[in-house]
Amino acid sequence: MTADEELSDQDWAVWRDFMTMSAQLSRELDRRLQRDAGISHADYSVLLMLQQADDHQVRTGELAELLAWEKSRVSHQVARMEARDLVVRTECPTDGRGTWISPTAEGRRVLLGAMRNHNRTIRELFFDVLREEQRAAIGDASIHVLDKLSPEACAIAEENGIPTSRTTATV
Numbered sequence: 218m219t220a221d222e223e224l225s226d227q228d229w230a231v232w233r234d235f236m237t238m239s240a241q242l243s244r245e246l247d248r249r250l251q252r253d254a255g256i257s258h259a260d261y262s263v264l265l266m267l268q269q270a271d272d273h274q275v276r277t278g279e280l281a282e283l284l285a286w287e288k289s290r291v292s293h294q295v296a297r298m299e300a301r302d303l304v305v306r307t308e309c310p311t312d313g314r315g316t317w318i319s320p321t322a323e324g325r326r327v328l329l330g331a332m333r334n335h336n337r338t339i340r341e342l343f344f345d346v347l348r349e350e351q352r353a354a355i356g357d358a359s360i361h362v363l364d365k366l367s368p369e370a371c372a373i374a375e376e377n378g379i380p381t382s383r384t385t386a387t388v
Contacts, residue, residue, distance in 0.1 A: 242342060245338075245342060246258055246335070246338060246339070246342075249334065249335070250331060250335060254327065254335070259294050260298060261328070261331055261335065262284055263284070263291075263295070263318075264320055264324055264325075264327065264328040265328065266280060266283050266284065267304065267319060268328055269377075269379045269380065270379055274317045275317070275377060276309065276316065277315070277318060279373045282367065282369055282370045282373050283379065298324070302321050302323045303320065303321060303323060303324035303327060304319065304320055304321060305319055305320075306318055307319065
C-alpha cells in the first residue's frame with residue numbers, strides 16, 4: 218500500500234465514529250418508528266420519498282436510486298407495503314415497462330401519523346446536539362459525497378421536487 222492509499226489514525230477515528238453514529242442513529246430511528254407508528258424505517262423512507270415528490274409518485278427505478286437500494290429490495294419492500302395498503306403500483310402510460318409507486322390514502326395517513334414523533338426524534342437525537350456550523354458542514358459534506366457517489370440520485374431528487382441540501386440552501 219502506498220502512502221497515498223493509507224489513512225491516518227485521525228482519519229480512521231473520524232470514519233469509525235461516523236459509521237458508528239450512522240448505524241446507531243438508524244437503529245434508534247427504526248426502533249422508535251416501530252414503537253410509535255408500527256412501521257419500519259424502510260416503510261417510512263418509501264412513504265416520505267413519495268410524499269415529497271411533486272406528483273406524489275415515483276418510478277420504481279428512480280425510487281431505488283433515491284433510497285440507494287437495489288431494485289429488487291424496492292420491489293420486495295413495495296410488495297409488502299402494497300399488501301398492507303400503504304402504496305399502490307400503476308403502469309406508466311408512456312412506458313409499458315415502467316411502474317409508478319404512489320401512496321394510498323392509508324399510506325398518507327400512516328406517514329402523517331408517524332411524522333410528528335419521528336421529526337421530534339430526529340431533532341432530539343441529531344439536530345439538537347449540533348451547533349449551526351456543524352449542521353452546515355454536514356450538509357455541505359453530504360452534497361459533495363453524494364455528487365461523487367451518485368449524481369443520478371441528486372438529479373432524480375431535483376427532477377421530482379424532492380428537497381435536498383442543495384435545493385433548500387438556494388431558497
